[in-house]
Amino acid sequence: PVQSFDIQAVPKAELHVHVEGTLEPGMLLDFARRNDVAIPYRSMADILAAYRFSDLQSFLEVYWVGLTVLRTERDFYELTFAYLSRAREDGVVHAEVYITPADHTERGVPFAAVMDGISAAYADARSQLDITGGMILCVRRHKPVEEAFAAIEMASPWRDRVMALGLGGPEKCYPPGQFAEVFARARALDWKATAHAGEEGPPRYVTEAIDRLRVDRIDHGVQCEADPALMRRLADEGIPLTVCPLSNVALKVFPALEQHNLRRLLHAGLCVTVNSDDPAYFGGHVNENFIRAAGALGLTAEEQLSLADNSLKAAFMDEDRRKRAR
Numbered sequence: 001p002v003q004s005f006d007i008q009a010v011p012k013a014e015l016h017v018h019v020e021g022t023l024e025p026g027m028l029l030d031f032a033r034r035n036d037v038a039i040p041y042r043s044m045a046d047i048l049a050a051y052r053f054s055d056l057q058s059f060l061e062v063y064w065v066g067l068t069v070l071r072t073e074r075d076f077y078e079l080t081f082a083y084l085s086r087a088r089e090d091g092v093v094h095a096e097v098y099i100t101p102a103d104h105t106e107r108g109v110p111f112a113a114v115m116d117g118i119s120a121a122y123a124d125a126r127s128q129l130d131i132t133g134g135m136i137l138c139v140r141r142h143k144p145v146e147e148a149f150a151a152i153e154m155a156s157p158w159r160d161r162v163m164a165l166g167l168g169g170p171e172k173c174y175p176p177g178q179f180a181e182v183f184a185r186a187r188a189l190d191w192k193a194t195a196h197a198g199e200e201g202p203p204r205y206v207t208e209a210i211d212r213l214r215v216d217r218i219d220h221g222v223q224c225e226a227d228p229a230l231m232r233r234l235a236d237e238g239i240p241l242t243v244c245p246l247s248n249v250a251l252k253v254f255p256a257l258e259q260h261n262l263r264r265l266l267h268a269g270l271c272v273t274v275n276s277d278d279p280a281y282f283g284g285h286v287n288e289n290f291i292r293a294a295g296a297l298g299l300t301a302e303e304q305l306s307l308a309d310n311s312l313k314a315a316f317m318d319e320d321r322r323k324r325a326r
C-alpha cells in the first residue's frame with residue numbers, strides 16, 4: 001500500500017536544483033546582516049508574504065533580490081553544504097546543482113568566491129555525507145550570447161568540476177537556438193548539456209534544445225504534452241526530463257498538483273525524474289515533491305521507485321557510481 005511506502009530510503013539523484021534557490025529565508029536574513037546588504041524584507045513574515053508568484057517572471061524578480069545577499073566564499077560554502085546535508089536526509093546520493101555565474105559576477109562578486117565555496121562544500125559533503133555530484137554552469141537566455149561565452153571562459157580554471165552547461169532564465173520569447181554555438185563550445189570541453197525548455201515556453205523550444213543545442217536532458221519539458229510526436233521522440237530517444245512538481249504549481253504552470261502531467265509522462269514511456277528546482281521558494285525539497293505528487297496523483301510505490309531510478313539513469317555519473325548508488 002502507498003501509505004507504508006517511504007521514499008526517503010530510496011537512493012536518488014537530484015538533477016534540477018539552483019543553488020541560489022536553496023537560500024532559506026533564515027539564511028537570507030543572516031547573510032544580509034553579516035554582509036551589510038540592503039534587502040526589502042525586515043522579517044520572516046515579510047519574506048513569506050513576498051513568496052507568492054503568478055508566473056516564472058514574477059518568481060525570478062524575487063529570486064534575483066534574494067541572491068544579492070550572497071557575497072563571499074563562506075556564503076557559497078555554507079549555502080551549498082546546507083543544501084547537500086538537507087538533500088542527503090532525503091536519500092539523495094548525488095546532486096547536480098545549477099549555478100549562474102553572471103548573477104554574481106555582475107554584482108562584483110569574484111567568480112573564485114563562487115566556485116571555491118561550492119567546490120569546498122562538495123569536497124566536505126563527499127567525505128562527511130557520502131554524496132557526490134557537481135555543478136551545472138547556467139547561462140542566461142535573456143542576455144547576449146557574449147555573456148554566455150564569457151561565463152564558460154571564466155570557468156576554465158574549474159572546468160573539471162563543471163559537469164554540464166545549462167540554460168536558464170525567463171523562457172517566453174527567448175528560444176534556445178541562439179545558444180547553439182555556446183553549447184558547441186561546451187561540448188568541446190567535454191561537458192554534458194542541459195537546458196530549461198517547455199516550462200512555460202512552447203514544445204518547439206524543447207525540439208530546438210535537442211536539435212540545436214544537442215542537450216542530454218531537458219529541464220522541466222512538461223509542455224511537450226501538447227506535441228504528441230515530440231513526446232514519442234523523447235520516449236524513443238530516452239531523453240530525460242527533470243520535472244519539478246511543486247515549482248510548476250507555485251509558478252502556475254499547472255493550476256494544481258492534481259492536474260500535473262508527471263504520471264501521464266511516465267506512462268507514455270518518458271524518462272521522467274522528480275526535482276525541487278528552488279526548494280526555499282517553492283515549499284519543499286525532493287522528498288516533499290515526491291510525497292505531494294504521489295498524494296495528488298495517486299502514484300504507486302512502483303511508480304515512485306521508477307521515478308527515483310530514472311534519476312540515477314539520467315545523472316551525469318559513470319557506471320561504477322551508478323551501480324554503487326543502486
Ligand code: ADE
Nearest residue numbers: 018168169170196277278
Ligand atoms: N532559475 C531558477 N529557477 C528557474 C526556473 N524554474 N526556470 C528558469 N530559470 C530559473
Ligand code: ZN
Nearest residue numbers: 018196219277
Ligand atoms: Zn530550474
